[in-house]
Amino acid sequence: MSARATDERSGAHSTHRAVPREKALTRQAEDYLKVIYEIEQGGSPAATTDIAEQLGIAAASVSGMLQRLARLGLVKVERYRGARLSASGRLIALQLIRRHRIIESFLVTKLGYGWDDVHEEAERLEHAASADLVDRMADALGNPTADPHGAPIPTVAGRVDERRLASIADLPVGARARVVRMSDRDPELLRYLKKRGIVPGAILRLVEREPFDGPISLTVGRAKQSIGATAAAAVYVEKSARTDR
Amino acid sequence: MSARATDERSGAHSTHRAVPREKALTRQAEDYLKVIYEIEQGGSPAATTDIAEQLGIAAASVSGMLQRLARLGLVKVERYRGARLSASGRLIALQLIRRHRIIESFLVTKLGYGWDDVHEEAERLEHAASADLVDRMADALGNPTADPHGAPIPTVAGRVDERRLASIADLPVGARARVVRMSDRDPELLRYLKKRGIVPGAILRLVEREPFDGPISLTVGRAKQSIGATAAAAVYVEKSARTDR
DNA sequence: ACAATAAGTTAGTACGCACTAACTTATTTC
DNA sequence: GAAATAAGTTAGTGCGTACTAACTTATTGT
Ligand SMILES: [Mn+2]
Ligand SMILES: [Mn+2]
Ligand SMILES: [Mn+2]
Ligand SMILES: [Mn+2]
Numbered sequence: 001m002s003a004r005a006t007d008e009r010s011g012a013h014s015t016h017r018a019v020p021r022e023k024a025l026t027r028q029a030e031d032y033l034k035v036i037y038e039i040e041q042g043g044s045p046a047a048t049t050d051i052a053e054q055l056g057i058a059a060a061s062v063s064g065m066l067q068r069l070a071r072l073g074l075v076k077v078e079r080y081r082g083a084r085l086s087a088s089g090r091l092i093a094l095q096l097i098r099r100h101r102i103i104e105s106f107l108v109t110k111l112g113y114g115w116d117d118v119h120e121e122a123e124r125l126e127h128a129a130s131a132d133l134v135d136r137m138a139d140a141l142g143n144p145t146a147d148p149h150g151a152p153i154p155t156v157a158g159r160v161d162e163r164r165l166a167s168i169a170d171l172p173v174g175a176r177a178r179v180v181r182m183s184d185r186d187p188e189l190l191r192y193l194k195k196r197g198i199v200p201g202a203i204l205r206l207v208e209r210e211p212f213d214g215p216i217s218l219t220v221g222r223a224k225q226s227i228g229a230t231a232a233a234a235v236y237v238e239k240s241a242r243t244d245r
Numbered sequence: 246m247s248a249r250a251t252d253e254r255s256g257a258h259s260t261h262r263a264v265p266r267e268k269a270l271t272r273q274a275e276d277y278l279k280v281i282y283e284i285e286q287g288g289s290p291a292a293t294t295d296i297a298e299q300l301g302i303a304a305a306s307v308s309g310m311l312q313r314l315a316r317l318g319l320v321k322v323e324r325y326r327g328a329r330l331s332a333s334g335r336l337i338a339l340q341l342i343r344r345h346r347i348i349e350s351f352l353v354t355k356l357g358y359g360w361d362d363v364h365e366e367a368e369r370l371e372h373a374a375s376a377d378l379v380d381r382m383a384d385a386l387g388n389p390t391a392d393p394h395g396a397p398i399p400t401v402a403g404r405v406d407e408r409r410l411a412s413i414a415d416l417p418v419g420a421r422a423r424v425v426r427m428s429d430r431d432p433e434l435l436r437y438l439k440k441r442g443i444v445p446g447a448i449l450r451l452v453e454r455e456p457f458d459g460p461i462s463l464t465v466g467r468a469k470q471s472i473g474a475t476a477a478a479a480v481y482v483e484k485s486a487r488t489d490r
Numbered sequence: 491a492c493a494a495t496a497a498g499t500t501a502g503t504a505c506g507c508a509c510t511a512a513c514t515t516a517t518t519t520c
Numbered sequence: 521g522a523a524a525t526a527a528g529t530t531a532g533t534g535c536g537t538a539c540t541a542a543c544t545t546a547t548t549g550t
Pocket of ligand 2: 031122123124126127
């Protein structure tokens with residue numbers, strides 16, 4: 001009874017619930033935790049501006065939210081220095097990421113979505129889907145360990161393969177590599193890459209690289225391609241055995 | 246760019262969008278429209294208190310929201326007299342109901358949910374699922390015309406079978422009837438009824454009715470049952486040919 | 491070392507959406 | 521038809537989340 005302001009996954013409807021309940025986070029708070037997690041993967045604390053940019057909001061808004069998240073014990077903030085997730089904040093982030101990736105997998109495998117076009121839908125559903133629903137989806141998929149973009153799916157307990165991958169942009173000339181993962185953000189970019197055969201699993205060899213973020217030439221199977229630095233940075237690879245030319 | 250406060254289905258993320266876009270309603274606004282629609286099915290405008298009760302919020306909150314919805318042209322409010330949906334408000338309500346019912350159907354048919362246990366999940370997902378996703382779900386189900394509780398599914402254009410059904414509570418003694426639909430709100434109640442064989446499609450006959458909202462005796466197949474007035478009001482029926490005893 | 495620039499914070503504002511308390515209008519009952 | 525009750529509205533408040541503008545702190549380049 002008596003729904004408290006702006007609750008997301010708590011089902012304000014006639015669902016009377018005697019027990020206090022953990023008080024669900026809002027969609028926004030969850031998304032903050034997720035981008036902080038992702039930025040932190042880069043090694044350093046998440047800077048205000050980076051969070052703001054990822055979320056498409058003003059830096060000032062982030063300062064405010066970080067204080068709230070700190071008050072909730074979900075992040076540790078050092079003023080002028082950025083935010084780090086606490087253990088509980090990290091768990092929430094990883095569970096959200098789990099929901100996101102399982103949903104993406106489900107949409108692609110069971111409902112015919114293209115993997116280049118699934119991110120935005122998942123970005124909303126991840127906040128509305130219960131853990132139960134997500135587990136059912138995972139079961140229906142045979143509990144996959146990676147999503148359609150090759151990103152690893154965290155377990156319910158929040159365990160995930162966190163090894164850092166090199167992107168094409170990091171590859172030395174002559175390297176042979178297998179695409180294991182791609183960014184999922186920009187459908188346009190993903191379609192562009194897909195059309196060129198650059199998809200998870202593809203094997204490629206870096207032929208040449210122009211300086212100053214210039215074009216990168218590579219072979220994908222038979223074909224020769226040339227892509228820009230931004231596109232190259234969105235494709236994560238694992239070097240294959242033969243590293244010479 | 247520049248996400249406006251508290252947007253629900255609009256995807257505030259890095260999704261740059263040049264066109265202004267229809268500015269999505271919030272979860273709350275959508276749910277208001279839905280309950281107004283449902284109350285209006287009773288024939289009269291939706292009273293403030295009825296809306297408040299359905300949503301589990303205070304009447305004062307409803308007064309405020311009704312003004313906002315009126316400002317948006319989604320309802321027509323007569324002070325002290327209740328609210329009616331405008332044409333555009335009704336369309337939004339029906340599209341939401343469509344999403345809700347298709348989602349419920351999908352969860353039951355494709356993910357093994359019980360029809361007694363699916364409402365709350367749908368209550369959240371209906372606001373996050375795009376029309377595209379819902380259409381894909383509907384396709385995967387063969388475009389059903391009713392949900393697991395027997396409720397008709399509106400078309401994309403907002404057409405729906407709106408005939409009023411009698412509930413068991415309305416049946417005269419001796420009547421034979423087929424269950425075509427049940428309320429979806431209370432899982433407990435639904436489980437109770439299911440255990441007694443009272444499910445969509447069941448044929449029953451009203452044997453006896455005690456006055457003052459007393460117990461209602463009926464036969465369900467072979468078995469004899471006796472249920473209370475509240476339970477009886479949650480089961481909608483269609484009288485069968487033979488109406489005598 | 492210090493000025494210029496970038497990054498971050500605070501203050502003030504706004505809106506959505508809830509609440510309670512107090513008041514007003516409508517309906518019901520004697 | 522006036523009093524009692526129910527229904528509905530307004531006023532004032534609080535929280536979440538965004539904004540812009542103005543200020544402060546950190547970093548960098550000379
Ligand atoms: Mn994604
Ligand atoms: Mn999201
Ligand atoms: Mn339902
Ligand atoms: Mn809902």
